[in-house]
Each structure stands twice: as C-alpha cells, then as structure tokens.
Amino acid sequence: xxxxxxxxxxxxxxxxxxxxxxxxxxxxxxxxxxxxxxxxxxxxxxxxxxxxxxxxxxxxxxxxxxxxxxxxxxxxxxxxxxxxxxxxxxxxxxxxxxxxxxxxxxxxxxxxxxxxxxxxxxxxxxxxxxxxxxx
Numbered sequence: 001x002x003x004x005x006x007x008x009x010x011x012x013x014x015x016x017x018x019x020x021x022x023x024x025x026x027x028x029x030x031x032x033x034x035x036x037x038x039x040x041x042x043x044x045x046x047x048x049x050x051x052x053x054x055x056x057x058x059x060x061x062x063x064x065x066x067x068x069x070x071x072x073x074x075x076x077x078x079x080x081x082x083x084x085x086x087x088x089x090x091x092x093x094x095x096x097x098x099x100x101x102x103x104x105x106x107x108x109x110x111x112x113x114x115x116x117x118x119x120x121x122x123x124x125x126x127x128x129x130x131x132x133x134x135x
Contacts, residue, residue, distance in 0.1 A: 005094055007049060008042035014088045033081035036061045046089065049099040054082065058103060072106035079103045 011034050019027045040057050041049060062075045069075070082100045089095035115123065124132050 003045065003047055005046045006042060007044050007046055008038045010046050010089050010094050011038050011042070011085065013092065013094060014085050017088060017092075029077070030081055030084070033078055034085060037082065037085075046095055046099060047097075051099075051101040054099070054101055054103075058082075071109065073108045076105045076108055079105050 015027065015031050015034070018030050037057055040060065041053055044053070058078065061078050062070050064070060082103075086095065086098055086100035090098065120135075124135065127135070
C-alpha cells in the first residue's frame with residue numbers, strides 16, 4: 001500500500017474494478033453510494049482514516065437535511081458500499097488495516113403486497129422503457 005493513497009484514489013480503483021467485473025447497475029449503485037464519501041474524506045490518506053471519521057460520514061449520509069432518518073434500505077446500502085470498498089482495499093493491498101469498522105445494518109423493508117395487474121399497468125405507463133424492460 002502506498003502511504004499516500006487517498007480515500008478518493010481508493011474509491012477510484014474500487015470503481016474501476018467494479019466497472020470491469022460487475023454489471024453497470026452495480027457500478028452505478030457503488031459510485032452513487034461512495035460519491036459522498038469521496039466528497040467528505042477524499043483528500044484524507046486512507047491510512048489516516050479513523051472510525052470516528054466513518055461514523056461522522058454515516059451520520060451525515062444517513063440523515064435528510066432536516067435531521068430525519070433515511071429509509072433502512074438506504075442506510076443498509078451505504079454501509080454495504082463502505083464494507084465492500086474496505087474488503088476490496090484489503091484484498092488488493094491498498095489498505096493494510098481495516099478502516100470502515102462494524103456498523104449495524106438495518107433490515108431492509110419488506111413488501112406488504114404485490115401490485116395488482118391494474119397498478120402494474122399504471123406504473124409501466126409512467127416509467128421509462130429501461131424500467132419496463134427490466135420489470
């Protein structure tokens with residue numbers, strides 16, 4: 001590991017690997033989730049990141065500007081993105097120690113019911129072609 005590797009550089013290497021080895025949707029998910037991390041801690045050397053830095057980051061990204069908690073799925077995805085970044089950095093030799101820490105992941109929301117066929121048609125009528133193909 002280079003002692004000069006910044007958080008932004010580590011994120012860039014991770015996203016390059018994701019882009020080459022995973023789907024475009026996976027790349028979009030990770031790049032979106034890690035963008036705020038790069039903004040908040042990007043210039044910091046990876047070796048200097050402390051658990052309190054990550055805790056402050058998660059407090060910020062897991063709340064709305066009015067202080068309300070974001071949805072459990074969002075919180076979970078933010079934590080998973082950081083865990084996967086750390087796992088990649090450790091495996092690739094970019095980091096010699098863990099920097100992300102352990103964070104309690106909320107259980108994702110469960111769907112109470114499936115939409116009716118009529119509701120599905122309404123959803124599809126308002127959605128993009130890409131969504132409709134996937135649906």
